[in-house]
Amino acid sequence: MVNMLPRDRAEKILTLGKAGWSADTLAQQLGHSPTTIRDYLNGRKTPGVPAPRMHLLTDALADYSRQRLAEDPHLRPNALFKELKELGFQASRATFYRELRHHRLLTSTDRRPHPHQDLLADLAGRSRATIHPIKHEPVLPRPVAPITGESLSSYLSRLARTNHLTLAEVLAVLPSWFSTKINNPDELSQHHMLAPATTDALSALARLGRTTPQHLAGALPAFGARHTRGPVRATTACRCCTARRGITEPVPVHLPVHLKVCTRHGIWLSDTGQPNLDVTACPEIIAAQYRANRLLRRYTPQQLVLAHETALAAIPLWPAASAAIPLHWRHRLLTLQTINHNRHHDIGTDHDAYTRAAKYPDAIALVPAILSTRRIEQDLLAKSPRHSASRPC
Ligand SMILES: [Zn+2]
Known part of the structure; x- marks a missing residue:
């Protein structure tokens, strides 16, 4: 009993x-x-x-x-x-x-x-x-604002944790749209079967989390957020940005593919599974992000990514002379490894993210030349690069 x-x-x-x-x-x-x-x-x-x-x-x-x-x-x-x-x-x-x-x-x-x-x-x-059907519209006591690009399962889990509930308990009071959505490994795909229910799902979640449908739709890619033109990448939100919102746990996000650095806090946003890095000691990395942003006025994100990868392979592996060492990316690599390991002992120094961050300024510096060469090649083929790179609707 x-x-x-x-x-x-x-x-x-x-x-x-x-x-x-x-x-x-x-x-x-x-x-x-x-x-x-x-x-x-x-x-x-x-x-x-x-x-x-x-x-x-x-x-x-x-x-x-x-x-x-x-x-x-x-x-x-x-x-x-x-x-x-x-x-x-x-x-x-x-x-x-x-x-x-x-x-x-x-x-x-x-x-x-x-x-x-x-x-x-x-x-x-x-x-x-x-x-008189009783329309039950549950509301949680503690509101939770979404982080730009946040995955749906992350948002729902935070909403649950903040209110001392389990994810299952939150899912149970939401339309079944949510369970279907988060069980799909690719939550960014807008499946035609789920599309008609998306608006209702959005309203239900906004009510539960005490935010607005506009705010949610603008932030969460699962609702088709168009905070990006073109492809996105999976990373973890800048810990300084999330800490300002009182969030201590890592927030998985999808960001525009060209966004590598939180320029406000000087945080390198590594690919999923690798730690984000403090790059404030290397301001040229932050400057390179601004430069990449400007390149998007002339090129598509896909073109930028392609040129970036081409550039990485073209960067000299070792300094030509000892005088060139302080400017070489390996010098930057050592700085990043030292600072990040000293500040956060749990961050190892063997991640690929260090190399990509250290090479980033050199790579972005090479991108315009690579892209203009490519553009000339494509013009010769009488093909618009924008047209060829655009995604089918
Ligand atoms: Zn930040």
Whole structure:
């Protein structure tokens, strides 16, 4: 027999109840009876304290009954009896009617129990529910703003954690669109079967997370966010940017493919699985990001990526002379390894990200020449580079 829930579970019920979740939804989510849930929501039970048994209609329950009968003229005694039972009233049905009369709550004949009271009450309850469907719109107590480019599963997990819930609990109150979406390894693909439900899904999530559909749609690629023209890459959001928002865990994001550096904080945004790097000691890396941004005025992101990779292969592996060492990328590499390892001992020095970051200024410096050569080649083939690089719609 479970007469009392663990304190943390009972407190969760109170938190969600205050946020507007119905007892029925909570019962479904948490796997307890609606009666138990209502015991806590209505203060009949206190987290950590066993509830007293009530065999007679107390003044409080009588007041409750009076209020319910006043505010719902169609309320049947049988329905009221069920509500009271959920509040902890444990007497028999016969005692209930006797108590109602005793408190002068059962005055007119139509309040007397009908031989088929249960059936009638059920029918009445059902027809009222049909005429006035209760649209349950859960809201979480703590709002969570999305990070630009954030993956849907990351956002949902943060929303859950911030509100002391599990991801499954959050998914359970959202349209099934979300479960389908996050079970798809490529959440960026806009599947035609899911597309019609996207608008509803967006509204439901915005309501739950207390943000706006516009904000979510502009930030989360799963909703087709167009914060990028062209391809995106998977990385981890700049930890300084997320820390300013009070987020301590890594946030997986999809960013435009040319974005390698958070220029505000001087953080190299490594590919997924590798640590982000502090590159503030090498301002030429940050300057190279600005230069890459400017190149996008003339070239497509795909062209930039292609030229970048070509450039990386063309960078000299070793300095030509000892005088050239301070300007060589290996010098920069050592600086980045030293600084990042000293500041964050958990960041190893053997990641490919170091090399890519160290070579970045040299590579971007070579890109315009590579692209103009390529453009001449393509012009000779009488083919517009923009046209050839654009994606089919
Ligand atoms: Zn940043």
